[in-house]
Amino acid sequence: MRTTTGTRVRSRTGPRARARPRAAIPNAAPVLRPMSATTGMEVAGVDLRQPLPEETTRAIRRALCEWGVVTFRDQAIAPAQHLAFARRFGEVPPSEFLVTAPGFPQIGEIRKEPDQTRNVGGNWHSDHSFDPVPPLGAVLYARELPARGGDTLFANMAAAYDSLSDGLRETLSSLRAVHAKRNAFHADDRPERRPSAAQRARFDEEYAGRECVHPVITTHPETGRRVLFVNPTYTVRFEGWTGRESAPLLQYLHAHATRPENTCRFQWREGSIAFWDNRTALHYALNDYHGARRLMHRAVVAG
Numbered sequence: 001m002r003t004t005t006g007t008r009v010r011s012r013t014g015p016r017a018r019a020r021p022r023a024a025i026p027n028a029a030p031v032l033r034p035m036s037a038t039t040g041m042e043v044a045g046v047d048l049r050q051p052l053p054e055e056t057t058r059a060i061r062r063a064l065c066e067w068g069v070v071t072f073r074d075q076a077i078a079p080a081q082h083l084a085f086a087r088r089f090g091e092v093p094p095s096e097f098l099v100t101a102p103g104f105p106q107i108g109e110i111r112k113e114p115d116q117t118r119n120v121g122g123n124w125h126s127d128h129s130f131d132p133v134p135p136l137g138a139v140l141y142a143r144e145l146p147a148r149g150g151d152t153l154f155a156n157m158a159a160a161y162d163s164l165s166d167g168l169r170e171t172l173s174s175l176r177a178v179h180a181k182r183n184a185f186h187a188d189d190r191p192e193r194r195p196s197a198a199q200r201a202r203f204d205e206e207y208a209g210r211e212c213v214h215p216v217i218t219t220h221p222e223t224g225r226r227v228l229f230v231n232p233t234y235t236v237r238f239e240g241w242t243g244r245e246s247a248p249l250l251q252y253l254h255a256h257a258t259r260p261e262n263t264c265r266f267q268w269r270e271g272s273i274a275f276w277d278n279r280t281a282l283h284y285a286l287n288d289y290h291g292a293r294r295l296m297h298r299a300v301v302a303g
């Protein structure tokens with residue numbers, strides 16, 4: 001059979017030639033492996049330089065929301081590809097607090113140099129819980145790593161909620177908590193993180209109004225699961241309670257949430273990515289590599 005232009009094509013109705021294997025569609029068959037019983041899903045078989053089919057994007061999103069974080073290995077991506085991947089999941093605003101990658105105001109650098117002792121994110125937190133609408137999540141890409149150390153821990157706060165007693169869930173269901181940016185300095189008195197009096201005063205003044213109130217138990221908008229929404233970096237107290245009254249229960253909740261059963265640990269390699277769901281997971285960047293450089297690129301997906 002010939003077309004009007006004379007090109008030869010195989011007849012659809014005549015005897016068919018032996019079926020030829022179809023060209024593989026890149027990224028159509030991701031392989032998902034849980035990183036622990038509750039938290040984290042590793043996604044293999046995906047090259048983020050290639051387009052992501054809709055079905056694969058949906059599978060990644062489902063895993064993200066259920067497991068709190070999805071991770072990828074061996075991704076040789078440029079900032080534009082990093083940004084394009086993050087944009088599959090929502091808007092990516094310019095980075096607010098970080099120095100950004102040249103030409104990419106949306107890609108913040110999380111950098112610790114050999115002469116620095118304080119790192120970014122070195123305590124359990126969910127990003128910007130002091131804002132009325134915290135981000136959906138963040139895509140973090142490893143560019144330069146120390147020879148050892150610098151892992152990131154994640155805690156699944158839906159799993160934390162599930163493992164509370166009915167009685168405590170009932171009590172928490174009517175509580176709301178105050179989250180404040182300035183608390184990040186007050187909450188942590190480890191020597192390498194303790195700010196000077198001058199730094200503390202500047203921080204207090206700069207972020208005086210940066211706080212808001214959230215329910216202690218939230219409902220995840222995509223999974224419908226209940227989530228324990230407090231963290232030791234930004235949560236100051238329960239609404240209507242003093243700080244001293246709140247402290248014992250908050251401490252209990254933070255310890256419960258970050259029990260090993262509710263967590264996973266991600267050991268980075270250059271080219272690794274962790275994409276966390278900020279509505280489900282807390283994270284904690286370990287600061288155990290003084291004297292070495294660690295450089296990560298972060299794109300935040302708006303909530």
Ligand code: SIN
Nearest residue numbers: 110120121152285296
């Ligand atoms: C962060 O808290 O965003 C930093 C996480 C990390 O560097 O591992």
